[in-house]
Amino acid sequence: MELTAYDLIPLVLKLSREERTRLFEMATALSEEAPPLAIPGLSSPPRRFGSMRGLITLADDFDAPLAPEIQRYFDGEGDDE
Numbered sequence: 001m002e003l004t005a006y007d008l009i010p011l012v013l014k015l016s017r018e019e020r021t022r023l024f025e026m027a028t029a030l031s032e033e034a035p036p037l038a039i040p041g042l043s044s045p046p047r048r049f050g051s052m053r054g055l056i057t058l059a060d061d062f063d064a065p066l067a068p069e070i071q072r073y074f075d076g077e078g079d080d081e
Helices: 007-013 017-030 070-074
Strands: none
Touching: 007 017
């Protein structure tokens, strides 16, 4: 008998919120190549604002204007042939 992740959804929804959270954490830990399947009713713990402080940096020119040769694509222009 072959099961897919979608076959498991009804079983997962029968679990308590704590059990679903733990299952989600285990699936996330086991999955290195692909993100875990989004399962209705299963959510990750809320993220706190500032929890990534010191772990992520933005370049100084993050919000600088794009170079004209790139900006033209956002303005709806294409390559002239």
